[in-house]
Amino acid sequence: AFQQFHGHEVDTQGDALFFAFARATDAVSAAVAAQRALASHSWPEGVAVRVRMGLHTGEPQRTTEGYVGMDVHLAARIMSAGHGGQVLLSQTTRHLVEHHLPEGVSLQDLGEHRLKDLQQKSHLFQLVIAGLPADFPPLLTLDTHPHNLPVQPTPLIGRQREVAAVQQLLLREDVRLLTLTGPGGSGKTRLGLHVAAELSDHFTDGIYFVNLAPISDAELVVPTIAQTLGVKESATRSMVEQLQAFLQEKLLLLVLDNFEQVVSAAPRLSDLLASCSHLKLLVTSRAVLHLSAEHEFAVPPLSLPDLNHLPDLVTLSQYEAVALFIARAQALKPEFQVSHANAPAVAEICARLDGLPLAIELAAARIKLLPPPALLARLGQRLAVLTSGGRDAPARQQTLRKTIEWSYQLLDAEEQRLFRRLSVFVGGCTLQAIEAVYAALDTQPPAVPMLDGAASLLDKSLLRQTESEAEEPRFVILETIREYGREALEASGEAEVTHQAHAAYFLAMAEAAERAWNGPQQAGWLARLEQEHDNLRAAMNWLLERGEAERALRLGTALWWFWYTQEHMNEGWNELSRALERSEGVAVQLRARALWAAGSLAGSLGHVERGEMLCKESLALFRGIGDTKGMGDATFHLAHVAFARWDLAAARSLFEESLVCLRETGDKTLTAWALNALALVVLYQGEYARVHPLAEQAVEILRELGDTTGVAMALMTLAQVVFWQGDLARARTLAEEVLARASETGITSVEALALALQGEITLAQGETTTARLLIEQSHTLWQEVGNQGMLAGTRSLLGKVLAAQGDHTAARTVYEESLLRGLAVVDMAPTLEGLAVVVAAQGETAWAVRLWAAAAALRDSLGAPLPVVYRADYERCVAAARAQMGEQAFAAAWAEGRGMTWEQALAARGPVTIPRETHPAPPTKSPATYPDGLTAREVEVLRLLAQGLTDARIAEHLIISPRTVNTHLKTIYGKIQVSSRSAATRYAIEQRLI
Numbered sequence: 001a002f003q004q005f006h007g008h009e010v011d012t013q014g015d016a017l018f019f020a021f022a023r024a025t026d027a028v029s030a031a032v033a034a035q036r037a038l039a040s041h042s043w044p045e046g047v048a049v050r051v052r053m054g055l056h057t058g059e060p061q062r063t064t065e066g067y068v069g070m071d072v073h074l075a076a077r078i079m080s081a082g083h084g085g086q087v088l089l090s091q092t093t094r095h096l097v098e099h100h101l102p103e104g105v106s107l108q109d110l111g112e113h114r115l116k117d118l119q120q121k122s123h124l125f126q127l128v129i130a131g132l133p134a135d136f137p138p139l140l141t142l143d144t145h146p147h148n149l150p151v152q153p154t155p156l157i158g159r160q161r162e163v164a165a166v167q168q169l170l171l172r173e174d175v176r177l178l179t180l181t182g183p184g185g186s187g188k189t190r191l192g193l194h195v196a197a198e199l200s201d202h203f204t205d206g207i208y209f210v211n212l213a214p215i216s217d218a219e220l221v222v223p224t225i226a227q228t229l230g231v232k233e234s235a236t237r238s239m240v241e242q243l244q245a246f247l248q249e250k251l252l253l254l255v256l257d258n259f260e261q262v263v264s265a266a267p268r269l270s271d272l273l274a275s276c277s278h279l280k281l282l283v284t285s286r287a288v289l290h291l292s293a294e295h296e297f298a299v300p301p302l303s304l305p306d307l308n309h310l311p312d313l314v315t316l317s318q319y320e321a322v323a324l325f326i327a328r329a330q331a332l333k334p335e336f337q338v339s340h341a342n343a344p345a346v347a348e349i350c351a352r353l354d355g356l357p358l359a360i361e362l363a364a365a366r367i368k369l370l371p372p373p374a375l376l377a378r379l380g381q382r383l384a385v386l387t388s389g390g391r392d393a394p395a396r397q398q399t400l401r402k403t404i405e406w407s408y409q410l411l412d413a414e415e416q417r418l419f420r421r422l423s424v425f426v427g428g429c430t431l432q433a434i435e436a437v438y439a440a441l442d443t444q445p446p447a448v449p450m451l452d453g454a455a456s457l458l459d460k461s462l463l464r465q466t467e468s469e470a471e472e473p474r475f476v477i478l479e480t481i482r483e484y485g486r487e488a489l490e491a492s493g494e495a496e497v498t499h500q501a502h503a504a505y506f507l508a509m510a511e512a513a514e515r516a517w518n519g520p521q522q523a524g525w526l527a528r529l530e531q532e533h534d535n536l537r538a539a540m541n542w543l544l545e546r547g548e549a550e551r552a553l554r555l556g557t558a559l560w561w562f563w564y565t566q567e568h569m570n571e572g573w574n575e576l577s578r579a580l581e582r583s584e585g586v587a588v589q590l591r592a593r594a595l596w597a598a599g600s601l602a603g604s605l606g607h608v609e610r611g612e613m614l615c616k617e618s619l620a621l622f623r624g625i626g627d628t629k630g631m632g633d634a635t636f637h638l639a640h641v642a643f644a645r646w647d648l649a650a651a652r653s654l655f656e657e658s659l660v661c662l663r664e665t666g667d668k669t670l671t672a673w674a675l676n677a678l679a680l681v682v683l684y685q686g687e688y689a690r691v692h693p694l695a696e697q698a699v700e701i702l703r704e705l706g707d708t709t710g711v712a713m714a715l716m717t718l719a720q721v722v723f724w725q726g727d728l729a730r731a732r733t734l735a736e737e738v739l740a741r742a743s744e745t746g747i748t749s750v751e752a753l754a755l756a757l758q759g760e761i762t763l764a765q766g767e768t769t770t771a772r773l774l775i776e777q778s779h780t781l782w783q784e785v786g787n788q789g790m791l792a793g794t795r796s797l798l799g800k801v802l803a804a805q806g807d808h809t810a811a812r813t814v815y816e817e818s819l820l821r822g823l824a825v826v827d828m829a830p831t832l833e834g835l836a837v838v839v840a841a842q843g844e845t846a847w848a849v850r851l852w853a854a855a856a857a858l859r860d861s862l863g864a865p866l867p868v869v870y871r872a873d874y875e876r877c878v879a880a881a882r883a884q885m886g887e888q889a890f891a892a893a894w895a896e897g898r899g900m901t902w903e904q905a906l907a908a909r910g911p912v913t914i915p916r917e918t919h920p921a922p923p924t925k926s927p928a929t930y931p932d933g934l935t936a937r938e939v940e941v942l943r944l945l946a947q948g949l950t951d952a953r954i955a956e957h958l959i960i961s962p963r964t965v966n967t968h969l970k971t972i973y974g975k976i977q978v979s980s981r982s983a984a985t986r987y988a989i990e991q992r993l994i
Contacts, residue, residue, distance in 0.1 A: 001037055005030035010067055016079075020067060024057045024096040031055060031087045032102050032129055039085075039132055054079025056090040061330065068327070073155045077115040078124065081139045087127040088139075094125045104130035113141040116197040142197060146206035148228065149197055149255075156194045157327055158302055158320030159187070166195045166297055170253070170280060171202065175295050176273050179259075179283040182299035183461040183481060184403035185358025188284040189257050191299055196255050196282060203280075205250035213258040218265035225254065240271065247276040259285035260460070261410055266291055286407050287460040298461075301355030301478075305347050313338055321350035321360055328364035336367060345372035352379050354478040359400055404484040407462055418453045419462055420492055423485025424502045427534030428466065428476035433505055440501035441494070474531075503539040507551055510536065510558035517561050518669040520706035523746040529562045540575050549582035553594045560597035564604065565709070565747045567785035573601040592621035592630055596637040603641030611641040632661030636674050643681060646825045648863050652681045669710075672701035676714040683721050684826070686865040691721040712741040712750055716757060723761050724867035731761050749790070752781035756794055763801055764869060772801045792823040796831040803838050812838045819906055828902055829855040829864070835906075837877055845881050846893045847909045852878055853897025854905035856948050860982040875953055882947070891947050891994045898946075898985050931991050932975045939993055941968045945981060946988040 002009070005026040007019040021027040031053050038049055056078055058071025074090065082088045089097070089107070098107060106128045112121040128134045142149065156163075169175050180188045196207045210228045212221065222239050226232075231246045233239060259266075266289040269281055273293055283289065288296055302320035305311060316322055317338055325346060329336045338346055349372060353359035366375055411419060421437060422429070435450050454475055457463035462481060466474045477485065489495045509532065513525040529536065536559065543552040556576040563572030576598040583591050595618035603611030615638035622630030639654030655678040662671040679694035695717040702710035715738045723731035735758040742754040759774030779794040796818040802811035815835040823831060832855035840848035859865060866874055882890040897905055930939050944954045951969070955962045973979060976987050988994050 001033035002030045004033065016076075018067075018072075018076075024055070024093050025100045027055050027057075027093070028089075028097045028105075028127065029102050032105055032127065035085065035087060035129055035132055050084025052079055052082035052084055053087045054082060054089075055087065055093045057093045057096055061334075070155070074115070074122070078122070081113065081115060081124070081141050083136045083140070085133055086136050087129070089125045089127065091123040091125070108134070110139065113139055115141055116194075116200075140201055142200055145200055145204055147196075147200060148208050149193060150209060152190070152193060154327070154331075156190060157324040159191055159194070162191055162297075162299065163195055163198065166191065166282075167198060169295060169297065170195065170199060170282065176279070177269060177281045177283065177289075177291060177293045178295050178297060179285055179289055180297050180299050181285060181288055181461050183356070183478060184286060184407050185356045185400065185480075186299045186301065186461075187357040188299050190357070192255050192257065192282055192284050196253060199253065203251055203253045205252040205278075207253045207255065209255045209257065211257050212262055216261050218262045221262050221265040222268055225256070240268065244272060244275040247272065247279050249278065250276070251278040253280050253282060256281060256283045259283050259289065260287045260407070263287055263289060286410075286462075290459070302350075302357060302360070304351050304355045307344075307348055307351055310344060310347055313340070313343060316343055316347060319347075319350075321353075321355045322346060324357060325350055325360050325364050328361050329367040332365065332368050342372040345376045349376050349379065352376070352479065354480050356478065356480055358403060359480050362400055400480060401484065404481055407460060408484065408488065410460065411457075411462075415453060415456055415460075416488070417492075418450075419457060420485055420489040420494065421498055422457075422463070422475070422477055423482045423489050424495075424498045424538075425477075425535055426538045427532075428474050429535065430472050430474055432472060433535075434475070436505045437498065437501045440504060441497055499542050502535070503542050503548075503551070506532065506535050506539040507543075507555050507558070510555055510562075514558040514561065518705055518707045518710065520708070522706075522708055523744060526562065526566065526746045529559070530566060533568075537571075540579075544575075544578050544582070547582060549579060549584075550586045550590065552579040553583055553586060553590050557590070557593045557597050560601065564601060565749065567749055567787055569601045569605050573598060573605060573607075576601065588621055588625055589627060589630065592618045592627075592634065595621070596634045600637040600640055603637075603644040606644070608641055608645040611644070612638065615641055628661050629665040629667060632658050632665060632667060632670065635661060636670055636677075639674075639677065643677065646862050646864075648681050648685055652678065652685070655681065668701050669705060669707065672698045672705070672707070672710055672714070675701070676710070676717055679714075679717050679721075683717065683724070684862075684864045686867075688721050688725050688868075691717065695721070708741060709745045709747055709750060712738055712745055712754065715741065716754060719757060719761075723757075723764070724869050726869045728761060728765050728869075732758070732765065735761050748781050748785050749787065752778045752785075752790065752794075755781070756797060759801075760797060763797075763804060766804075768801055768804050772798070772805075775801060788822040789824040792818045792821045793827045795821070796823065796827055796834065799831070799838075800834050803834065803841075808838045808841050812842070816906070819902065825862070826864075829858045829862075829866075832858070832902055832905065833866075833870075833874065840877060840881055844909065845884050846889070849878075849881050849885065849890060849893035850897030850900065850905050850908045852881075853894040853948055854900045854902055857898045857900075857982050857985075858902065860980050871950065875950065878948060879953075887947075891943070894947050895985070895989050895994060898948075898982065899989075930993075934972065934975060938968055938972050938975075941965060942972055942984060942988050943994050945969070946985040946994050 002019050005021070006023075007021050007026070007030050009017065010020050011018040019027075019030070021030070034051070034053070038051060041049075043049055054075050054077075056071060056075035058069075058074070060067040060069040060071045078088050078090055088110075094107060101107070108126040108128050110124045110126055112123050115122050124139065126134075126136075166178065166180070169178050180192050182188050193209065196209070200207055208228055210225050212224060215221070215224060222243060226239055226243050226246075229243070229246060231239075231242050234242050237245070256269075263285065269283075269289070270291050270293060273279060273281065288294065302324060304321050305316055305319045310316060317326060322338070326336070326338060349363055350360055353363060363375060363379075370378070408416065408419065418434075421441075422434065424437070425433065431450055431454065434454065438450065454463060458465055458475075462477065464476045464478070466476055486495075489498060510529070513529055516522070516525055536555070540552060540555055543555065553576075556572070556579050560572055560576070563569055576594055580591070580594055580598060583594065595614045599611040599614030599618065601611075602608075602614060615634055619631060619634035619638060622634055635654055635658035639651050639658055642651040642654055655674050659671060659674050659678070662674060675694050676698040679691045679698065682690045682694065695714050698714040699711060699718070702714055715734060719731050719734035719738055722734060735754065739751070739754040739758055742751040745751070755774050755778035759771045759778065762774060763771035775794055775797045779791065779798065782790045782794055795814055799811045799814035799818065802808075802814060812835065815831055815838065818827070818831050819835075832851045836848040836851035836855070839851070885893065896908065900908060930936070934942070941954060951962050951965045955965045969984075972984065976984065978984050978987060
């Protein structure tokens, strides 16, 4: 019916539909047709479906999320006032349609009514449709039952879940007293008034709002309630008795607003409830009342988007905090819209203000002067910026500072001191941390136990407790409130000593975690440090700002493993660099430890030259003081830097050197990690038989220590070598054990590596669907930690899956993206080889050969041969390309590719350039001569090597044994004075042997 009359469905919410029409007459015709269709339809089991409809005509605002504004809100409220089967019209719509009604339809004047949330009364009309019911009960408006609810100047934004939950609680028989709690500015009063209006039909004797903000004397609470209800004093009975008598039989809801400053009057509420069996109380308060009948509903902040993964503009605008900001901004600046340019700033403003409605409204009030990015830049001083509340707002809500100050002034002296000291913590804290700071500051125990003090601040909505079952409770202060606490802490003169105590506590925590990082409590410590990450950052910044280099270096060296394993390497590198700049005069051993920690992080980030320099400086310092343990540490990390730049020979030598020192000093942990690192180097060098004893020895030591992460990493090396050797069944079994252990570590990167390895093994077994799922899971985890190199690596693996599934176009795109997005050196050759397979299948054989050749040259330069498991497929694909192109064209393309960087090979898509043939002179009886004394057979071997053939394929081609090929190569290398296949290939090209 609606589409028949040109209606457009704009929105749906639950079972409610919102349609827009170009003409009011079309809307009326559609409503009439729909009601007639509903009435005539034969519903099952004799059920009758009756739908209420509301029509209004106006000029709503068109935004990215649809139609918004007061006209939309009025249409919804008109609909809500009706009953099933009833069609209501606003006076505006009535004027437009009264002379153009459909046949058999007339209008009935229902008079003026007060609709929920609207300031002015609305004149409503009903469509009387011939043949359909026209008599309905009184409209569901605020006029039906007595009330004194104040008119709200704006509609409620969001809060659908909270409204439904509070309504459900108030309608329960066992709930007589419900307290809405929350900090100042959280929207308690607004939510309470909205719920009260929605429930007006359930309280036949009325709903009354009692504003307690103006009073501070608890003795005035009962007289204020009585005055609101019109209850007069009596000479024979007390005011309490008078009020009880008035309310005794009434089904009535009292909304008591701002109860926190008269909380000592709470027992009076119990007396009223005891004597008035049908009375219900809805209280708003920053503090709970502690009454036996009380049910608490903590009003949460408005919903916020994830700043790390912002949704599209439409979805973003539907988050409650953002929707409120937009609505209030448009009230002052109608042309304001959320755009791609300002969306991140708007979202961060709402997040920085903790989703507090009052704070967001005050921020939006600045939009006429400051665009969102400029406003965001000034939010470092929230309390100074958010000062432009409406003049009609209560004085305590005209600035954010006044709102918080109202709560602060209600605390006693001991509670104020606790609140101030809590402001030093960033991102929350445990009870143990609070007690440690107090113990450092005070010689005497506090007058009130910490648990009781924290509970009191929780009751007063200045502190929040995060959900926790088994762990110690964690307390959090909203940032907007914490800023006031910091100001108060500075004013008290305690800021310096409190920050000192805070830094000392978290330094001790970090050093305790470092001592335990390689043991069975590793996962627990990692989780704890991640939870306290903001506090650790704050402690480091404070130490550096105060020039306390020694303690800053201690904190940095204690945290290096946390930064490394949790992918916070940039942060760790920056912090340690700042600390080292200030380290003149600190103990040599401490500086040396900080140097290798910084160097290791620098190398992992790709700053290999800087990392090598720092680790070498560390090694020199340890050698200077004869510290063998320190020498082992520094050499180990120097080896890691060499590994990071893929100098496998240097890394191997340095890991072997570190093991001598580490074994001498009995450092089992680092010995095991060095053994596994050495196993990895040897693995990439292709010496598979050597890998097994190294990795197995590492696993044995790490299991003994209870180092879950180390065991997972060493098992991963074993799984990798078994896989590369071609034993897929055993490799998969090991990979499954690795994945199980990786999930126990709490380290995202370890789990991501394990998923990728299992995916690669599964792919080799032909299970492409499962492989893709595993690799995509790994990719998601790398996205979480933001490691671009590993993201590119898993994308490359995904390209291999897509190729195996036959989707060469997608595979080619993914491979090319991987190469251009920070791919690690170790993944370059496999990616070039994978791309070569794909483009060869697409008919670009010459380009494929260049890519294979560039990959072969890269493998030779790294000393990292192709794994055995992939050789058969590789040789088959290369042989097919050779057969298709012919020996001469293939050799030319291979030679071109061998001389290219990967970037050049990626761009080398043109045809092959074949050297022009010269006509040889007539043959003579004298034998051919070759440079440097090479024999004809040696030249044959050299030519095949330059074309990219392996020793085995050369042997097969020449019908000789691989050992004979190896003997020939040794002789060739000696004659032409080279030591690698790439150098031999260059020689063959230069001497025109191919």
